[in-house]
Amino acid sequence: MGQLDERTFESTVAAGCPACKAATLEIKSFIDRRVLLMLADPNDAGRWVHDGEKFVDGTYSITCPSCKHTVFESDMCPRCNAAGGLANALGDRSRLPIPKRCPSCNELELLALALVPATARYGGGPSPKPQPLAEYGEPGHHMVAYACESCDNAVVTQKCPLCDAPGPLRPRP
Ligand SMILES: [Zn+2]
Ligand SMILES: [Zn+2]
């Protein structure tokens, strides 16, 4: 499990800001993004493929956009819970190199899965879509795995994709 369980997350978000009573809170979380790559360049902006449980699991900060009060924050790695790992997760570039072509069949197109920091506002209306805080190639945008749909070759990073701590990684919800 991450640093917040779903019940704690739900009650924290439902309560709004304890300082100024605003209903809307800003959540930051590392969540799953699928990116299609052609010759190691993104073919599209990618799309989110997380669910609500994974959003809660990756949460590392909850703040109030109105008064800047910090409701929750943790510097642990959001993926493996290593102490102080958040700084590496946000500051480092992806450590899993994506080849230009599939190493086994030479296909040009690869499907990659990334963990990307995102922000979303909760409360006071329907939840908007998370906005990515890092794009492909920027610090914080970490490749977790890539796969070739032509030959089913797949490569998954064995260390923590966010902070580089050695595996095995804790299970995610
Ligand atoms: Zn506030
Ligand atoms: Zn292949």
Ligand SMILES: [Zn+2]
């Ligand atoms: Zn980690």
